[in-house]
Amino acid sequence: MNNITLLAEIIVNVKNGDDWCCSDCFLRSVPDKLPSSVRTLDFSFNYLSSLYNTTFHRLNELVSLDLTRCGIAFIYDDIFQNQQKLEHLILTGNPIVFIADTAFSALINLKYLSMVQASVNKLTDIPIANLNNLEILDLSGNDIQSLKGLDNFYQERLKKLRLDKNSIEKIERDDLRALKDGMDISFKGNDIVSIEAGAFEALKFHSLDFSDCFNKVDISVILTGLRGVTTNILKLGVYKDSPKTFIQSLSLQNLSDVTVQEINFQLQHFKDLKTTTFEGLTNLERLDFTRTHMSFLNIHISSLIHLVLNENNFEDICNISMANFSDLTHLSIRGNLWSKGLTLQKSCLASLSLLERLDLSHSNLKTGASCCANQLSGLSNLKHLNLSYNFAMQWDPLPFNATPQLRLLDCSHLYFTLNSSAPFQNLLLLETLNLSYTSVDLSNLHLFEGLKKLRLLNLKGNIIQGGTVTETTFSAHFLNTPLLQNLILSACGITSIEKKAFQVLSQLVYADLSENELLLLTTSAFFSLKQIHLNFARNTIVTVEVRDVEDLGENSSIDLSHNPLACNCTNIQFINWVKANGRKMKHLEETVCAATKPKSIDYIISNTATHF
Template sequence: MSVFCIAEGILPLMVFILIQNGNAEECTKDVYNRYYSCEGRNLTYIPTSIPSSVEKLDFSFNWLPSLQKHLFPPLYDLQVLDLTRCQIQFIADDAFHNVKNVTTLILTGNPISYTSPDGLNSLHKLKRLVLADTGLLSLSVQLNNLTKLQELNVGTNMIQTIALPRFMINFKDFCVLDLHANKISSLKVDHTAVLREMKGNITLKLSSNPILHIEPGAFKDIYLKELNIQSTFVSFDAMRDGLKGLGGLHVGKLLIGLYVVDRSKVIYDANYLDGLCLINFREIYFLQKDFSDSEINVLQCMVNATKIILKRATIGSMHVSFHQLKELYIYRSRMPIVLDLSHLHTLEKLVLNDSKPVYLHGMNDMPKLQHVDLSGNQFNLVDCCSRFFTGMPNIHTLNLSFNSIIYLSNNPFAGLDSIEILDIHLTTLRSLNAQFKFFKSLKRLRYLDISHTDSTFLRTMAFRYLISLKVLKMAGNRFQGDALSYIFKNVTSLERLYLSNCGIQNIDRRAFESLSNLRHLFLSQNKLTVLDFATQSYLKSLTLLDVGMNSIFSIPLHTLKNLPTNLSNLDLSFNPIECSCSQIDFIKWLVNHQQLLRQSANISCKILSQDLNLRVIDFDIEGCVHMRRLTIALCVFAVTFLVFVSLLIYKFQFYLRYGYILLRGYRASRQQEWSYDAFVIYSSKDEAWVMDELVENLENGNPPIHLCLHVRDFEAGKAITSNIIDEGIMGSRKVIVVVSKHFIESSWCRFEFEVAQSWQVMERNANIIIIILEEVEEEKSKKVFGLHKHLKNNTYLKWSGNPINNMTFWIRLRKAVITGN
């Protein structure tokens, strides 16, 4: 191309490209060998391993300073070649000879300084050429042989005029000229001469150019498919005058406005858009990010438009009489809108989104209106909806989602029988008719979304009138009792049902018996623990079942085997799956049916697993096989152990009987009151001391302490062990143990002491009082189980022959018996 200047250093670069080996990673390909990606591989050559059948080659972000004739191997099937940012500076003649069938060539971001006259002209079939950000100075490029060119993208360059070379008049299929973000500041009559003669259905993109002036008549009698002049004018004054300079233009779609907010610029001229009245357009997209203190006359020059899209516009009220408007879109209006759209007989589609506040007045008598979207406006609609849509019998889509509250009348959709799509999700729904009979007029309804509408469904056939319903979304609502068993009785055409996040714990087997055509069932984010309902024969058409994020930890094998045969997508992700060898059959099923499982990577072990990131499909099944073998071995060991234990029971049956009596006594003590203050454990050989000293001082003292002695208080004819438990241990608040040499040698004393210790452990009370009647050697005290340890860890009383010391002894003993439980 002659428009590129010759730069110094070309020869060294050519030498470099010839000697460079280009050690780089291999390119990646798709499964059909039709697409290869070599993006960012540090390549300095085109790999010969790329097959000649390749149709698309992404070679962007590599190093090709010079494109020579034999750089490309023969790739005659190649259609798309992407050479973005390959540091290309030089393009030789016939550089693309071996890829001459390319239809799309992308050279974005290359610092091209010179192109030979026939550098690109071998691309006779080229339809799309992208030369964005290449430093291009003008449109006078050597493209005269590219007669099939349809799109030329020269955005983000240094071009200062839109003047096209005259040879482009012969480009019969040319339809897109992208000149965005260049340096074009002036548009004159002679600049558009070629464009006027082409008389094609051309899209011209001039966005983000610093236009100061458009000469009147520059676009007179020119026909464009689309003109984009967004963020084009340097000021509001330039925009006002520039729109007037576009007078006489015929354009299908006009895009104007600003991309970026400039808070320092404020519109003071409410009529700065008057020049639009001189432009003949069918569709207009107006993005207004600037500011104004007052209402701007946005709509007055749009009366002949068939489609209007307004975003962030300061509209105010709408009282314009549109002549042929079919579609009206208003997004995020900056000012309160007062809608008065009555008698727009041509309007077919109305979209009003995220505009607050909106006041509806006079929306009636629009017989052709079919699509209404009033979502995201925080409406509070009272007595909805017939009175808002009077005289609109052909509405088939009504979207009232993302609003505040809608109060439905008794028959809210009277006269709106044509509605096929109704969306009210995320809008609080209130109705005088709690049984949802207000749907009875909507027999053509195919799609209904009432998700998150704060609704509660009762045991009624809530959707009995919706005989044509295919899709029902009711996530985030509530069901009273077993309402699920009734509400779908007559919805026989339903194919997709959404019941996520409804707090559902159980689903009766009858819940979906009328839904034989149901294909997709969404039950995620509930509290389900079983899937029994999914095994019913009437769900034979089910292909997708989503029960993710429930409380399912296991599924019996018989349930899995009886799932619908057509099921091809099952989502069990984020359930608390139990990963243990007891669930080996379930886990094996999951591993063997990964092609069925949706998001199998998100089915993780949540129960009995220390690793919370362990996927179920990675569970160690082989370890469970070894565990089963170990279980068999343990069973054999258990049988052997039981035989051994039986022998021990036979040998030590006395001690077991002792334990049984002790346990029986403990249970009975819960309901038995004490008969004695203390039970005395002593050897019969120490009976004289017990009777003369202990009984005398305690029972005859003040207050008297009632002692239990085996010689006088045990019941005659009753087993000694039973007397010890019933009368002694359980019938007394405290136990007094008289330790002597005779006590150590007595088996009955040792038995009574052991029982008393066991009872103390069960009752958790310090109820044993030790009296050392005479010194006992430490080794001998160990003959009595627990005695030596008790003496080391607890305070005891010691008897002496000294009368003074004995006085203290009786005071302490009496206090120990009386205090505590």
Template sequence: MKQEKIMRSREARHFQLSLLFCLLNFSSFAIPVTGYSLKNCRINYDYIAICSKSKLKAVPQDIPSRVRSLDLSENKISKIRESDFKDLPNLTNLNLKRNNISKIDKGAFTNLNSLKCLNLNNNKLVQLQDNLFHGLSNLTELRLASNHIKTVASSSFQALTNLKFLDLSINNLQCLTSVQPIIQHLPRLQVLSIKQNNLFTFQSWELSNKSIELVSLDLSKNPFDVFKLTADVFPNLTWLNLGYSGKKHPMIWDVQNRTFLRRVSKLDISGIHLSFDGMKTLLESVNSSLTSLMMNDMKGNLGALINISCKIPSLSTLQLRQNALKVVTSSLLQLCVNVTEVDLANNHIQNLSDNSFRSLQQLRTLNLKRNRLSSVPGATRNLPTLVELDLSFNKIGALGCHDFVNLTSLRELSLQNNSISTLKDCVFKDLNKLQSLKLQTNRISDLNGAFKKYLPNLKFLYLNANKLTTITQREFASLQSLKSLSLHQNQIKKLQNGAFIGLTNLVNISLESNKLENKEIKAGVFSGIRNLTRLNLMENRIKYDTDAEMPDPPFSQLTRLETLLIKSQHYRLKSHLPRNFLQGLTNLLVFNCRNIQLLSLHLHTFNYTPQLTELDLSSNDLTDVYADLFSPIPNLKQLYMSTTNLRSLDFFLRANLTKLQFLQVRKNAFSVISEREMRSLPALDYLDMYGNSFTCNCDNAWFLQWVESNNQTQVYDAYNLECNYPTDRKGTRLLDVDVHSCSLDTGLICYISTTCMVLLFLVVSFTSQFLRWQLVYAYYLLLALLFDTKKKNKQAPNQYDAFVSYNVHDEAWVFRELLPKLEGEQGWRLCLHHRDFQPGKPIIDNITDAIYGSRKTICVISHRYLESEWCSREIQVASFRLFDEKKDVLILVFLEEISTSQLSPYYRMRKLLKRRTYLSWPRAEQHTGVFWEKLRRALETTDHPAGDRLLLTNQA
């Protein structure tokens, strides 16, 4: 009985688990998915929707409401409709430049209450109608440059009460009165640009009769005949641009009171058409406040203008670009004693007198770039106040030991884009305060110890784009303050051990685009730079033939490195990465090995980089990716695996990338995306799968629905993804495929499931009430059939003469009567369950083994026997053996008289009694000898189907 309870308990648990499994599967089908895609736009991490250069003719309507910035520039939009931005309340920046916009509907911006910046540059607007910008009460910046604006309605800008910046440059405003409506409605406007319009006069009364709070006013490139101020309308103006104003003949300058421009500190009069006297008058108008003056491309007497300008005591910055100067003499700037910054760039200077800047006792910044100097001029020496010197883009071929003598305050020196071929060890000896040195794009092939003794405060050194081939030991030993070293685009083949010793504060080094091989990338090279956070080794010749462990990992000492770039190595043969290539990089955040011809990655490659957040493996042949490759880097947020020949994304199932936000897997070989793969990336915001060959059938039905359904994961350019299979759909857009026939109606499923469960309940209730015994019999019949078939296949040999099947309540008769006669007197070998069953073996297995291991089965039948579950199983197995094998294996012995009605639930038993004879113990009370003789003869019979019919009778 105990065994029976155990079996029932196991069957119940099995049923419960099966039901739970089915419910879980059903619930997973019903869980909402996440995903969204824009037809012509993409959205980055800062909720900026980028729809530029998409050939749009109208504003797209699928932009999510949470977007804060929308870039619609460089499209073909011709009209802004009233409904275009109604669902974008969070928008703060809207870029509509370079479209064909000629009309904006009234109320188009009404719902953009959060908008701060609006760019409408380079469109085709001709007029600004009333209340055009209604709703933009928080707008601070408005750009309307490069349109065709001729007229401005009086209330166009009425709603822009917080506007601070307005650009109306390059339009067709022909009269200053057109600007008046703008000014009077913008109380907080600080910056106004109306350059390059068709304004012929500038008279203050046309603009306003009251003070304007402008700080910056750009009037450049207007054909002014007259510039006249009759009132103090610009009390706060500090920046005035009049560059290239006037026609070919001089304009009239009329500022009736010098105090009207009393706060102007920055003035641009480059290329202005004004008489000398008018220029003198202009400069006198700003005499008390001017600090910065731009006189580029002047047509008159430059020297005289400089002398007048330098008499302004507050002047500190003088810009003199594009004045075709070839020679600078000492007299040119002799009156500029207070000037601290001189800009002589973009002239044709070939010579500078040695005393050109001697009078500038406070000179701090000197710009001589883009001239024709062949050597460092003597005029730049002995300037102890100079902080910044720019000699770039000249023709300097060599540097001497005295070129920078006594420049003891110099902090920035620019010598890039010259023809310098070599350095001397003494060239920088006086530059003790230098912090930035630019020597890129020269012809330097040898450093000659220039950085072994001097420049103790240098922080940034640019030596890129030269012809260096070797970095020797301690080459930069004196640069203990250096933070960034640029050596890219040289021809470096050799890095000696200790090449960077002394650079204790170095955080960034670029060795990109050289000729370094893997033998040069070793730990000894990087010794001494333990604070390095960024190392660029891209586009070299680093190649490994095996992924075997390296004895001396190259980056083992760079424990603070955060970014390692080794992409695009210059070789065509396939390569590997040693399994411990990244050993020591415990703080690495970014690793880029794109396009280095990798064949595979070892399973333990990333065991050393637990903090990795960005990984680029694109353009490698990673057909097979280990399922646990990414397990050591659970913090990964960005993963690039484009063009890697991936056939599946199933490796994500065990990757544990729960923080991954950005995934790019362009141009691979996978065609089906499963639900489990996407669910394994719960934080995914951006997915780029462009260029894959998708299967467009029910295999991808879930993915198609996921792409369009919700709003967590953006699938980049999903509307342009194409089908490749089946062939009749090749070239079809993925999202045009109808997969509704693939999906099941959840409501219908629930209805059918509920109906079936109710019907099943009714059937079970009816059966248990009226057909209980028939159901029990059928259940045991099925089990017997299953076990019978199993044992038939085994075809076990006979170990016993007979198996005795009896109930425990009848064991007294078996032990006292049956066992002594059959085993004791007749010598038969019997199988009894209490004696011969194998301990620990399942009961049903013991029963079937006993029946099929015995020639005969003796069933000792009583009322108790018929009520026993296990006895019923025993007789069922025996009867199946009898009828299926056609062998005489069954002997029925009735201990009690049992009526036919009591046997009715046991259909097989009744059938046996009708077709066969049997032995009855109650009828043999007076003739027990005959009973035992008939039983002996039954045991001796052969396996012929009718072998016992003549031996057994019902009258035993």
């Protein structure tokens, strides 16, 4: 089969003809039928053993070119002489043996160059001299053993340099002298053996990543080399398959000589953290201890405002000395792994008076006989609270009385027992409430009292008694939420919706009623169809009355995908409407007829004469 025939059969042309995908098409050259106007070309997983200056000579409008795993071994002179507009070039996974000095000389606008797993052995092998606009260079997964030649990479606009998973063992001061301020540089996954003391001194970075670099060396060696550096982010974590090592406090003493705002220690093991271990980090604002196998924490960092303790083994939140973090505004203890649950006692968080965001989700919280007024005492500035996916709770009459500033409350998959009919009445500023899969009783007409500023309400998975969204019940609910813009009632077992059930919601712009059991589409329940997005996907709707869709405004849409729609004369008016208003239909290709061999509505439209 020749390339032209293959092109006609396999190549997918998307968007307006400027973006082409020829991936994995067994091609050995660029097909002549490919238009010269192409801007984005995915040519990955084909075969081009060599790149010549004639390979892409016609494609002078190229902006992005993906040549992943094309078996490229030789890259000759001036191969991109006609591609001066090229901004993204991906050469990942090619067994490159030779690159000519002028191979990239014409790429004056190149911003992103990926040579991941491209058999690069030396930095000096990469002809980077003319790439003055390069912003990101990814050399991960090669066999680079030395940083000699890094001084060639002094590109004024270079922002990110990735040297992950190479064979770099030594870093010396002279190797780094050309690096400019504000860069992201990653040495992740290299088996570092030594860093010259002070090699990074006086250098300034946005991010430094030494994750998983501790197979042959103690972390103290890395930190000695980093003495005097300034960086916003410092990553010192490991991965699941990394060798297990224990960090001692003594190994961290040189951290005080690093100026850093954020440190990530994910998956590390700490042997003897002391109160004073991090005291010298006077500029540290964010500390990430995700899955560091902790069961207690008693360190002091006065400047810290963001603490991440996800996936650890705390038995009690009081085992974390919160008084040492009095300036904290963000605290995450998500996914705690202690098998018996995480105890949240009275006043354990009381010292965090500045806290604004608290995530206790997925932690099997144990809150005692009642929750949560005492447990959240002192958190008067809290704005975001996530309690989702936890053990069942017995709520106080006003469970969030201590947190009147809440803007977001997530209780998804949390079973709670109410001790009052209006548990949220003091949350006058709440804008987002997620009660999905909570088995909340929606017949309680006082449930949403006080929520005058609510914008988003998620009730997914709460079964509505009798299956009917009644005007009486839901109008009463929504009188309490006059500013509601987004309403989610998917998977609620809804079989019918009474007329005017949502009429009081004059601000509503999105309603999700998918995954229910509706037989008929009804839009008369809504205040207006001029600017609204309706999701009725995955119901059992067969017939659509055209009057239910014809008033949808130009900025409105409806999703009827995955319904067993009848594509016959009973729906001819609706099908004709779709023909004229297809842009208002979401997921049109998945909106199919209920037939032995389902066909999409847009297929029926294009073949209307043969079907009616």
